[in-house]
Amino acid sequence: MFKKTITVGVICTLMAGGTYASVKPTPGKGDRRLRHVVYDPENVTQVHTRYGWTTRIVFGDGEIVKYVSIADREAWSAFPVPNSPHLILMPVAQDAGTNMSVFTNKRVYDFDLYAKKKRGRSRESMVYKIKFDYPQERRNNRLAKKRELERRAIEKKKKHIDMAKVNRSYTRKGSDILSPVEVFDDNKFTYFRFNEKIAVPAIYVVNADKTETMINFHKREDGLYTVQRIAGQFALRSNRTLTCIYNNAFSDLFESKVPIDLRETKVKDRSTDLSYDDYNG
Numbered sequence: 001m002f003k004k005t006i007t008v009g010v011i012c013t014l015m016a017g018g019t020y021a022s023v024k025p026t027p028g029k030g031d032r033r034l035r036h037v038v039y040d041p042e043n044v045t046q047v048h049t050r051y052g053w054t055t056r057i058v059f060g061d062g063e064i065v066k067y068v069s070i071a072d073r074e075a076w077s078a079f080p081v082p083n084s085p086h087l088i089l090m091p092v093a094q095d096a097g098t099n100m101s102v103f104t105n106k107r108v109y110d111f112d113l114y115a116k117k118k119r120g121r122s123r124e125s126m127v128y129k130i131k132f133d134y135p136q137e138r139r140n141n142r143l144a145k146k147r148e149l150e151r152r153a154i155e156k157k158k159k160h161i162d163m164a165k166v167n168r169s170y171t172r173k174g175s176d177i178l179s180p181v182e183v184f185d186d187n188k189f190t191y192f193r194f195n196e197k198i199a200v201p202a203i204y205v206v207n208a209d210k211t212e213t214m215i216n217f218h219k220r221e222d223g224l225y226t227v228q229r230i231a232g233q234f235a236l237r238s239n240r241t242l243t244c245i246y247n248n249a250f251s252d253l254f255e256s257k258v259p260i261d262l263r264e265t266k267v268k269d270r271s272t273d274l275s276y277d278d279y280n281g
Contacts, residue, residue, distance in 0.1 A: 022046045022112045025130045033128040038135060044099075044110045049127045051094040051118045058131040059085040063104040072098035076113060091115030159220060161186055167249050174243035178236045182224075183245055190227040190234070190247075192217075199238065200225065206233040206244070 022044040025035035037045055039060070049055050059065070065080035065087050075096035079088040087102060093115070100111040109132075166184045178201045182193035194200050203225075204212035212235055217227045227234075232250035236243040 024048075025127065031128075033126055035127055035130050036133050037130060039107070039109075039132045041108065044112050045130070046112050046114075047089060047100075047127065047130065048114045048116070049089075049091065050116045051091050051096070053126055053128075054088055054090045055127050056129045057087040057089060057102075058129060059087070059102075059104055059109070060106065060132060060134055060137075061085065063106050065102060065104050067103040069101045069103075070098060070113075071100070072096065075115070076100070078102075089113070094118060161191070167247070169248040171246045171248060172243060173246070174236075175241045176243075178238055178241055178243040180236075180245070185230045185247065187230065188228075190230050192225045192227070193223060194225065196223075201236040201238040201241075201243075203227060204235040204237060205229070205231045206235050 023037055023040070024046045025037040028034050028036055047055055047057070063085040064083060065085070068078045068080060068087065070076050070078060075091060075093035076098060077090045077092055078100065079090075080086070081088065085104070089100075091113075094117045095115065097112075097114040100113055102109040102111070166186050168184045170183045172179055177198065180192045180194050182191075184191055192203070202214060203217055204214050206212055215227055215229070217225045219225050230247065230250065232247050234245040234247075236245065
């Protein structure tokens, strides 16, 4: 029982000691008065300096100090630099200790402040600057960037069109104004390219019963407009202007279910006169 009591007492003492341990910024490779500390929201950072000197605290890129809370404002002053991640800290009393909390637009920081007396010529123990470092955030950013590059590579692969295997066997009838400069399909999607000087028309699929269904499309980075399907006939409409686009290989594609004859055929004009009853002309 006695041994168990000692063990529990030691553990409690260690736990209590760890609870009040603060992190001391470490000197960099150059001037020892310029120091660095790794940010941890669960840690308290030491700022032990000397009366009569200021310490500049530098937070992360893009951070702006919003609010500073100091327990003993008679012994310490803090001056946030406007619209920046810098905070100027200055003791105004000797042998002064207190705590400080800093709230930025991104994080919260806790500090243990202590100012030694002014006497003494040695400046090695003084702290001119404390800069926070964020290695975990950098690792997360690198990982996120890597994942984004991988995602873009996958998307680019999905968007790739094998131009050697596309069907360009299309003809048109109707208004020249809405006529696409280019139209083809890859047996999955249909692609349109329009004159940049005109407004892109609405695109409809013409059904077997001659009814029309409006379909969505999106613009690729290369300027092509993608319709995520193929069809035997499309209707392009803008107000009262109409142009019909015919996929000459559509029936062969579904009846024979064999690779279509891939001809490098431009969009040909069937006629210059179009009426609604000419859809299947």
